[in-house]
Amino acid sequence: DQQVKQNSPSLSVQEGRISILNCDYTNSMFDYFLWYKKYPAEGPTFLISISSIKDKNEDGRFTVFLNKSAKHLSLHIVPSQPGDSAVYFCAAREIPLRLGGSEKLVFGKGTKLTVNP
Amino acid sequence: GAVVSQHPSWVICKSGTSVKIECRSLDFQATTMFWYRQFPKQSLMLMATSNEGSKATYEQGVEKDKFLINHASLTLSTLTVTSAHPEDSSFYICSAPGWGSPNYGYTFGSGTRLTVV
Numbered sequence: 480d481q482q483v484k485q486n487s488p489s490l491s492v493q494e495g496r497i498s499i500l501n502c503d504y505t506n507s508m509f510d511y512f513l514w515y516k517k518y519p520a521e522g523p524t525f526l527i528s529i530s531s532i533k534d535k536n537e538d539g540r541f542t543v544f545l546n547k548s549a550k551h552l553s554l555h556i557v558p559s560q561p562g563d564s565a566v567y568f569c570a571a572r573e574i575p576l577r578l579g580g581s582e583k584l585v586f587g588k589g590t591k592l593t594v595n596p
Numbered sequence: 597g598a599v600v601s602q603h604p605s606w607v608i609c610k611s612g613t614s615v616k617i618e619c620r621s622l623d624f625q626a627t628t629m630f631w632y633r634q635f636p637k638q639s640l641m642l643m644a645t646s647n648e649g650s651k652a653t654y655e656q657g658v659e660k661d662k663f664l665i666n667h668a669s670l671t672l673s674t675l676t677v678t679s680a681h682p683e684d685s686s687f688y689i690c691s692a693p694g695w696g697s698p699n700y701g702y703t704f705g706s707g708t709r710l711t712v713v
């Protein structure tokens with residue numbers, strides 16, 4: 480059962496417009512949410528995170544919104560640039576369920592963003 | 597910032613042989629290292645979590661004897677794929693909580709593309 484879902488496999492936007500990437504989750508034990516950008520054959524690059532006690536975090540062109548009641552978060556990129564074209568992964572941190580356990584990140588399947596010039 | 601160096605970036609091996617993948621934290625001490633596997637157009641799936649000085653914790657369904665993980669020091673973790681078969685062909689990525697995680701993300705290696713022929 481997928482705990483982090485990115486239901487849109489792809490998104491295409493025009494340069495200069497807003498890109499909105501969505502993510503849904505099911506586990507209430509997640510305490511942090513992170514967005515990563517990934518190019519083929521490379522490791523993910525961290526973009527922005529948000530704590531579960533907040534509803535918004537902004538960093539330059541990137542803003543993440545969290546709606547805990549809906550178990551939904553979104554990443555807004557504005558203005559979108561052709562260099563933003565990549566696969567974006569939503570990830571959630573699960574805190575250890577037992578003493579001595581390890582935290583772990585659970586990833587969605589990713590959304591491929593294409594920004595057209 | 598925190599950097600994780602992963603080697604090799606790609607490797608081709610014959611069925612039945614073993615392959616070792618190394619991840620080194622270059623400017624910080626990684627007491628924990630996460631190992632992921634990604635199939636084409638799929639999510640990053642956590643395979644195991646290694647902790648320096650103790651046994652790795654494997655996710656359900658991951659064969660411990662096939663994917664040997666060693667966390668020899670605070671800066672080195674290795675994944676050895678033993679008796680590799682074509683179905684083990686995949687993209688393997690390591691990750692470690694760096695300074696300021698999770699607010700500032702977890703640092704990922706650049707990944708290893710394994711092809712078993």
